[in-house]
Amino acid sequence: MTQTPAAHLTTDDPPASAFMKLLVVIMLFLSYMLFAVAWNWGDLYVRSLGFSASRTALMTNAITIAQVVGSFFAANVMLRVGPRRAFTLASALIIFGGIVALTDAFPLVFFIRFVMGLGGALMVVLGSGILARLLTGTALQVANGINSVAFNTGLAVALTFGMQMNDDPAFAVALAAGLSATILILWLVISRSGLRGMAPVKAVDRSYTMRDGFREWFNWVYALAYTGLLSYYIVAFTFMNAGTVRWVVYAGIVGALSGTVVSARVAERRKPLIVVICAALQLIAAALVLAMSGHRLEILIGVILGLVIFFPMPFFVQTAFIRPEITPRQIAVTFSIFWAVSYAGSVVIIQIFAWIADATGGLGPDNVPVSVAPMIFIVAIEATFLIGTFLIWRWFARQWAARPVTSAP
Template sequence: MPDVSTSHSAPAHPYADLGTTKKVLLVATTFTSYMLFAVAWNWGDMYVTSLGFSASRTAVMTNAITLAQVVGSIVAANVIVQLGTRKAYTLAGALIVFGGLVSLTQAFPLVFFIRFVMGLGGALMVVMGSAIAAKVLTGRDLQIANGIGSVAFNTGLAVAITFGVRFSGRPTIAVVIAATLSIILLVTWLVVSKMVLKPEQAQEAAVDHSYTMADGFKEWFNWVFALAYTGLLSYYIVAFTFMDPSTIRWVIYAGIVGALSGTVVSARVEDRLKPVIVVWSALAQVIAAASVLALAGHRLEVLIGVILGFVIFFPMPFFVQTAFIRPGVTPRQIAVTFSIFWAVSYAGSVFIIQIFAWIADATGGLIPGSNVPVSVAPMIFIVIAEASFLIGTFFIWRWFKAQNAFSEEITA
């Protein structure tokens, strides 16, 4: 750790003079771009559902995107190095736009391929969003940007579910609209990034090579950080794909409120308390997820769904921030951490979701005309899988205590 007495001689942050307007434009653009990825994913699911696939094939279509998230997350950090931040993010946006081509075919292999390419774009985008925030923003601005970013996907689902009912009989039009909106955001990114991001120097690229994916995979924190999220991610993907839309809609709406509340609170809470808050929220998630299952069809189902949505997303800003508050962490390490985070969590969710689908098919399949399983057995399985978030975040909290990361000596 550098001597605080010499900290006055440290070079100024390269974006220290960046105005508030440009910061807002950058965050708003990356937020909306990833939000539209969620819209494209959900409306693409609606199109796939209209093709009449079984639970297993529907899961395969969802896993086309999930598998792409694994591949994209692994290569994202190196794509940034090879292309530079601006071009890499542009590529991600273009791949998401490509997903609109799914509206032109009903052939299973082509649908899978197009969905895979779109998922690749989403994977690159979410990792690069964290890297861009770490590169450009600092302090509370960074915490707020991370918090807002954590609700982008959920906001996209809320938008998709709210307006998707208008296209229930015309899913092809919904897919085309999502692709068109993504094109508009891609153009917006090209303009905003030109205004905000500075040309990347050769020296920066050389520094980026100093911490590799291999280095990242050797770090205990990166593995636990990713595996903790795996069960929660699987639960959430199953929720918006295989659960009753009338209930999951309220989970998603409440999730937006929860994430925004978490963003505001996280920016005001001391770093040493963030891991603790995540653990208690994770416990509340497991209880709420089990309650939603136990009270299915009960008049309190919606209320429990609201509570579930809130406790799922309230801790997300705190959880994401734990990766940024590690002692001595660099922007390159952040990029690698989130590459591993999304790769491992999505790879794990592919496995978990497919098991969920196999259990569903083996116990009666789906209710005709919907994606909801006939049996409760797969739902019990996914609630158990969701508990990995509680286990993982508990270990992260203990790790921070062991590292003495928030001692008076370090925080002074």
């Protein structure tokens, strides 16, 4: 009989203390936060190379394409090598992105950005899988909510120091890689103890494959619902006015943290409906930001947009966890499909956005499209979040209606 590798850290190990588990959650948060910093500061470097809107979008899509590829394999990577080694690999790939500062050749820049994106894809899926096996109940809800704001926090950090880094984008890229390397070293130390006693992957769980996941209606709608919102957000921090986007990001942190606190106190039956309501509000706010560009109330609308985009994210993430009889392996597969499908869709959508921008005047000052046409397109695409979350809410309503009252969440 083959022994379980040490990297899998099964329940044969003594359980980690609550403090060590907390440190693991912090490491997961900081690692993905710094991926966002590396992505944004990498964008600064790409812009300094003077590419067109289409090529700039392609450089962003190098990361999103990698997210698609990495998301497909993330669950199986963790199953084969264990959570600790898998997350270490993801971190190393993100750090590799720092060498982009050494070249300005388009193919090399694309390849390096792709590798970094691959690390980010592995990291976000692995993070969900690790939390599902390490924590339960309210602790899991809070950890998921905190992790849902990691990327936005990274963007806030990147945008806050963006003006200084814009003067030397190559240094910014190297600094982001150095910070990620520091967190990786801490991860190697903390995870050895913090992941002890994790629930092992059961034999029945091993039989749940990506093919099984793709057969589930929920996984498709869950991913496609997020595709429009993700595309809108990537376009926002890449091609919209940095002054407004900065406030969207700041408000997003407040919104996500508030959503984390509130979601832990809200009954499961109400969570999908809250997401639908916020999806409607964010579509209205996105349209208002576009309509009121240059108006003195633009920043206020941007703050509202950030709040309604990120407040429902903890609720939205938890909808994947509150399905009947869900297992950690199914959670990992769901998020593999979620990120793969949503990033694949965003690759196409962002490239269409860039083609529309190039065809209607290209980019003006500060990398903002000259024409309003591409902005109208991306706001319309953002509506898929409202459509998808409405369908998910109705699905949950039917599921709960078919269950006995005593077993209701």
